[in-house]
Amino acid sequence: MRRLMSLVAIAAVVTACGGGAPPTAAPSPVPTSTDAPPSPEGPAMLPILASSEFAKGPNRFLFSITDRQNLLLAAPDVSVDLAFYDVDVASEEIAFETDSRFLWAVEGVSGLYVAKVEFPSGGRWGTRFTATFPDGSIRTVRADYDVLEESHSPAIGSEAPSVDTPTVPLGGDLAGVTTDPDPEPRFYTTSIAAALEAGEPFVAVFATPAFCQTATCGPTLETVKGVAADHPDLTFINVEPYVMSLQDGALRPVLDANGRLQPAPWTTGWDLLTEPFIAVVDADGLVRAKFEGAIAPDELEEVIGAL
Amino acid sequence: MRCRAPIVIAAAAMVVVGCDPGVERVSGLVTRIDTLGVGRVQGFTLRTTDGTTLDFVFDGGTDLSAGGWPPDHLQEHLALAEGVAVEYRTDRGRRIAIRLGDAAWIGS
Known part of the structure; x- marks a missing residue:
């Protein structure tokens, strides 16, 4: 059976309200299709769920907020509290609440919010986002979405898949293993399989800078490189997520017969839905944390510090 | 035949008929991605x-x-709420995306 995953908005049904207006149900599964009118005090708020999937157990709940004109509302001085609803049990009863924190994906340029969330069960869930703005105004919006019983990518606490990944000895030519224009050589000396075999903790980064056109894109690998500088003894592994070949001195994607990118064997081995994807693996070969989309340095530091 | 560039009104839906017959262009924010996995959006x-x-x-x-990028890169734009420009054709009611690129921030 084909497993078609809806990233994000994750087939979310959104209801929104602002300035105290009651929430209004929207028939469309797409959160941007809310039928709630804009608030008289300002534009309505819409969530963008940036996680590729949610699954039973611990999750990194990544999201942003915009107004209906697509203006980004996410900012360091806008706080967002979250209330979660187990729709299958009681759609209007709060199951648990948590706060979130803003993180810069690119310092001072663009960011989003992250919250640590543990879903006790799979099924239909909802989240009410309540944002407090610097002027004291509050806006709220709810999105409903599906939570899987099991995640596609390796679950936190599960064994990291052992896959052979390309390596180059220190001092070797890195052009054949990365599209990073300023690669960190130590990221390419150890394969995932070798690190697992050696029982050494490591950080695996499935990411490619190849398709980034602007400074606000592709910050993940740069963020990891910054963290790695403070941990010279920890193993970091960067792999290109796609099948590539060396052409004219640089890696180029190898497209399939339909002109599409092809996932590399190690990407398929980890059953990743998206890239960039970061996993922190401990000395027992267990996934201690995983990140996708964007990451703050201190998030990674926190996990590394606990290894 | 000389092709005339259309005028784009920013506040509108920004659907633009390009010079290539049948190809339209639109900009906005990605709010959802359907995928089977990396490389299979x-x-x-x-x-x-x-x-x-x-x-x-x-x-x-x-x-x-010329700056076009693959479907998988949509995820990064979604996560950062970065605008996306789409060129597409319509076939039997389906919009088929044929080119994706960065868009100037929409709405700011």
Whole structure:
């Protein structure tokens, strides 16, 4: 059976309200299709769920907020509290609440919010986002979405898949293993399989800078490189997520017969839905944390510090 | 035949008829991605500045020349709420995306 995953908005049904207006149900599964009118005090708020999937157990709940004109509302001085609803049990009863924190994906340029969330069960869930703005105004919006019983990518606490990944000895030519224009050589000396075999903790980064056109894109690998500088003894592994070949001195994607990118064997081995994807693996070969989309340095530091 | 560039009104849905017959262009924010995995993005939903949501599918790869990028890169734009420009054709009611690129921030 084909497993078609809806990233994000994750087939979310959104209801929104602002300035105290009651929430209004929207028939469309797409959160941007809310039928709630804009608030008289300002534009309505819409969530963008940036996680590729949610699954039973611990999750990194990544999201942003915009107004209906697509203006980004996410900012360091806008706080967002979250209330979660187990729709299958009681759609209007709060199951648990948590706060979130803003993180810069690119310092001072663009960011989003992250919250640590543990879903006790799979099924239909909802989240009410309540944002407090610097002027004291509050806006709220709810999105409903599906939570899987099991995640596609390796679950936190599960064994990291052992896959052979390309390596180059220190001092070797890195052009054949990365599209990073300023690669960190130590990221390419150890394969995932070798690190697992050696029982050494490591950080695996499935990411490619190849398709980034602007400074606000592709910050993940740069963020990891910054963290790695403070941990010279920890193993970091960067792999290109796609099948590539060396052409004219640089890696180029190898497209399939339909002109599409092809996932590399190690990407398929980890059953990743998206890239960039970061996993922190401990000395027992267990996934201690995983990140996708964007990451703050201190998030990674926190996990590394606990290894 | 000389091709006339259309005028784009920023506040509108920004649908532009390009010089290539049958090819249209639209900009907005990605709000949803349908995928089977890395390298296997099936489609996505775009929200334009007037609140319209448009669904797109892929029929093969996208044009990677001159700043074009592949469907998988949509995820990064979604996460950072970065605008996306889409060139597409319509076939039997389906919008088939043929080129994706960076868009200037929409709505700011």
